[in-house]
Amino acid sequence: MEKMHARDLYSYYGKSPVLQGVSFDLAPGEFLSVLGRNGVGKTTLLKTIMGLTDRCAGALDFGDSDLLSLSTPQRSRLGIGYIPQGREIIPQFTVRENILMGTFARTDGRREIPEYLFEMFPILADFISRRGGDLSGGQQQQLAIARALAMDPKILILDEPTEGIQPNIVKQIEEAIIRLNREHGLGIILVEQNVPFAREASDRFLVLDKGRVVMSGRSNELTDTIVEEHLTF
Template sequence: MLEARDLYSFYGKSPVLQGVNFKAGKGELFSILGRNGVGKTTLLKSIMGLTDGIKGTLRLKEESIGDLPTPERARRRIGYIPQGRAIIPRFTVKENILMGAFGREDGRREMPEGVLELFPILKEFMNRRGGDLSGGQQQQLAIARALALGPEVLLLDEPTEGIQPNIVQQIEEVIVHLNKKMGITILLVEQNIPFARRVSDKFIVLDKGRVAVAGSAEDLTDDVAHEFLAF
């Protein structure tokens, strides 16, 4: 579904990612792990075309997308939920969700099917401004907005960071539902190692912009966590 080969990504002339390789198959949940500042967010931004440039190969369903502008990548049904959520505070919940639909290639501008069943609180707050929601509610809104695109691939950057504990479990359950029930390929940046072990099909650990470890969930051992993920 999504593959990088010898990927370098730059801010200015400085490479943040250096020779990254990975392959996320259709319908897989692929976790991207590592300490702060090792390039996890940069990898997601590189997939969306939000860094200053890349070298190497980036392919979606066998199509090279490395030279495509960000809107064209969205039209190929890559949804992105950035760290910090990027909710438009003056827009209502409904307006924020429908913003996600503007990336659709088919032109449909409508509420994504089933999203209000996933997040009932959003139905209650449909006409409330996004900036008036709690952090956990904004994260639910950000996921709903991404689903309005009708994504085949969904990039999530630390979706449970700074979220109240009673919402964290709900968001984790939604991520599993989107992947296992709806078949969306998910690339997940996450610090919660037990959660990553439970739900991942594959993972990579980044260290200083390079892939330090790669494997399936059973390879995410305590030794790996201690060496590359402990703070």
């Protein structure tokens, strides 16, 4: 299993550096939560990992691969699954078609839906022929996660996956993320505002402010003082 390694990472939109000198490591199967107030660079960090900003500098490696030299599709084929804010499912496609889209990032050529996805998200089996645009927000989020899992990733990157989701589905999504990490061995990078869930689920955390890492540590070191100083609004 590959390790992700970032050192002195800068990322730009136009000429403006949004990330400034960010460093972190993600060991195989580790769960990292990325925390911070709105607008501090959390989403930009995830987009940087996927190659979706204008320009980057520094070092970002995944195993033996230099990610900064690779396109977004090439990064996906290395086994990095990404669920962005807004989910970005294709509303005209059925649930089945949306999930099958994820399989095209596989390198083994397999184009079938993994059965465990329906065990994890039973509603998707019930709605397999329904158009993605007809699902509720929470169901679309489950679909977006299933689509990313269909590519058989090594790392899953999630940007606030429970934001705006109805409460009865939030718990299902949180439990699924924990299971994927602890039972399936998936590395997780999670941007999250829910501090109690970050404490429960993650091995380590980092806090961003104005594009820089201002605090990092083990999840049990995420104290109320840190939350008060860097995360409350």
